[in-house]
Amino acid sequence: MKIDIITIFPEFFQPFLETSIIKRAIEQNLVTIDLHQLRDYAHQKHNKIDDTIYGGGVGMLMQFPPFYDALEKLRTKNTHVIMLTPQGKVYKQKKAIKLSQKKHIILICGHYEGIDARVDNFIDEEISIGDYVLTGGEIPAMILSDSIIRLIPGVIQQASSEEDSLQNGWLKYPQFTKPDSYQGFDVPEILKSGHHKNIENWRKRQSILKTYQKRPDLIKTIKMTDEEKQILDEIKSKTDK
């Protein structure tokens, strides 16, 4: 997978690219991330890439020609171009799974008032990371990159990402590590029993319970097995009393 990021602040990305799992994925050639300084495509003096807004209005808008030229250079027929914008569809794990199967992604980061709307003609998809407005698309681009890269086979253990919250719809069950007791707070006995089937059942029930308690909005989006439906009904009948 290759990710190209078009930004006026490439320096934002250095610690992200040089730390932990993302750094290792790059070193192992599981992903290539290239940063492209939009100012290298500037048409104005002093590498200026923004200007005032037609029709009036506060702030500056990023110009269309630098993006056009950058995309002309970077795009191939297999490229998926994403613009980070608060106007996009809100990002979800399901989208991360789909994007992790792409060969080449270009992420476009806006800044200031955003980007001249003519760029929309070259975008495959607009994505928002949530219903709030940030100063720039750099943090959203890191969020997308991180969530996509960790799903690329070989980056982390597949079993680990498959069990993650939201991956199959449910939130993940509670997890514990050593020590098994501290200041009167104990690890549930069942997890130390060595009885795999019982542990698996407990975890499944906990996943469903947590999702019902913390994110009931997710439940209607989950394709449940008969067993999961039955557990959910039991939980509802107990907790709704």
Ligand SMILES: C[S@@+](CC[C@H](N)C(=O)[O-])C[C@H]1O[C@@H](n2cnc3c(N)ncnc32)[C@H](O)[C@@H]1O
């Ligand atoms: C201040 S915002 C521009 C907002 C724009 N004037 C509007 O009202 O839609 C500047 C840039 O930050 C990025 N951005 C801000 N909030 C975002 C969000 N929730 N998701 C993704 N990108 C965001 C976008 O790249 C955007 O072009």
